[in-house]
Amino acid sequence: AQTVTQSQPEMSVQEAETVTLSCTYDTSESDYYLFWYKQPPSRQMILVIRQEAYKQQNATENRFSVNFQKAAKSFSLKISDSQLGDAAMYFCACSQGGSEKLVFGKGMKLTVNP
């Protein structure tokens, strides 16, 4: 069974600063996918970034990048130049395939201070 752990329930960052959200996971599969989703108060889960486990290169999407440490089973999200609109719950998730069921962590609330 897969498990995902987000040990920090809350974090805050100043606008324009950089923040890193941590996530660890456990899986017995060799082929798996990792995701960060953002959930604003509107409830809709929005994909931030995804990483295929077989890719050594860390994924980046504009201001968002990941630090994927496969041996340590760590998958952290770095948000650069934080904006007020980044404030939300952030969930780390894992799946055996991109289209397979997602296993989520408990989430982390990010506050962005002006």
Next chain:
Amino acid sequence: GAGVSQTPSNKVTEKGKYVELRCDPISGHTALYWYRQSLGQGPEFLIYFQGTGAADDSGLPNDRFFAVRPEGSVSTLKIQRTERGDSAVYLCASSLGFVTDTQYFGPGTRLTVL
């Protein structure tokens, strides 16, 4: 194009009643997923459809929960004899259905059982 839509947005019912929650996936998406998100938790997988058939229903908590997708598009999650513990946000997601595809989520239905 249109995203995943879910109706109703909010549903309040009394203990013991029957409820139906509807999900309209993104057009052309063959895979559809239901998740349940309790307060302060990450979403938990309930069931996954590939086309009209349930490919994985291992997350359904008991036989009071049932889901259908008769024409391979719209899906309905049905809960019989609701209990207060069923109160949660029910999220639906869809994907193209290939292993590498990303799941896109709807805004969810908040179910409150009094």
